[in-house]
Amino acid sequence: MDSHVDRKQIRWNPRPRTRAGLHLKTEKLPYQRPVISQPQFTASAIMVAERMDLRSLSGFEIIAKSPYMVKLGGGGIAALFRYGAVVLFNASSDEKTRLLNTLAAHSSGPGDIGAEEVAMIHVGPDDEEGPSGQYIKIKNADRLRLQLIAEVMAKATMLSFQERRASRDFDRSEPLARDLAEDGRFSAKPAELLKAVGNMLLAENRLNGRAGVLDRPDLLWDNPGLSGLYARLEGDYELHDRAAALDRKLTTLSHTSETLVETMRYHSSHRLETAIFLLIFVELCLGLYGHFGH
Secondary structure, three states, rough: OOOOOOOOOOOOOOOOOOOOOOOOOOOOOOOOOOOOOOEEEEEEEEEEEEEEHHHHHOEEEEEEEEEEEEEOOOOEEEEEOOOOOOEEEOOOOHHHHHHHHHOOOOOOEEEEEEEEEEEEEEEOOOOEEEEOOOEEEOOOOOOHHHHHHHHHHHHHHHHHHHHHHHHHHHHHHHHHHHHHHHOOOOOHHHHHHHHHHHHHHHHHHHHHHHHHOOOOOHHHOOOHHHHHHHHHHHHHHHHHHHHHHHHHHHHHHHHHHHHHHHHHHHHHHHHHHHHHHHHHHHHHHHHHHHHHHO
């Protein structure tokens, strides 16, 4: 007798491969009072300095401290970062001017207003949170969500700032490399060479030592429901890819600075050897003259 075995059909639907975290949905968070009531407002991030001392800052109502967030008085909000980035939400030009004038007394190092990131925030309780075209959609303009957006935009601005600086450092190193390729000598003065080497060495430490671009914001540890929003923002601003590309540029600058230092050391030792040889030759001539001249 033939036996018949029913076999269940196996259905397999492969899941599309995407960046980790992009498929996460923002969990329902405890309701927080919105700090900005408008359904749509502008967010802009700029680099005002290389370093800011936020402990001595006064005259503003503090909303949060990680990151540091203050009220501007006319309905605007500002998030401040020690590595020099400032993110403004719904801020007027007068509020922006007053804040920058106040920060100037507590900042060090030149900033770069050209390294700016601008976005339009749209608040909709029924929208899926994350970047959508020219907008960043959020369900509520509360403190936590604005802090998270500020973290991402500040890191993106810092990357733009360092990319522009790295390009300038490359422009400075190109004539030096051309001199070595043509005749093996430098046309620049030693002080200019040392300044170029110093800029290259500093550039390598700016990325990882200041903003921690690849570090997760601290507020995600206490609010894991925002991980989906952070992953979408991080992917939209391409923080990982830009940080990797910038790291390669800074590594190249570091190797260039090492080559310049070794070349300068070789030229210095060669000149020292020539001077010692001339001193020995002069001493020998004087000795011979003293021995046979009389």
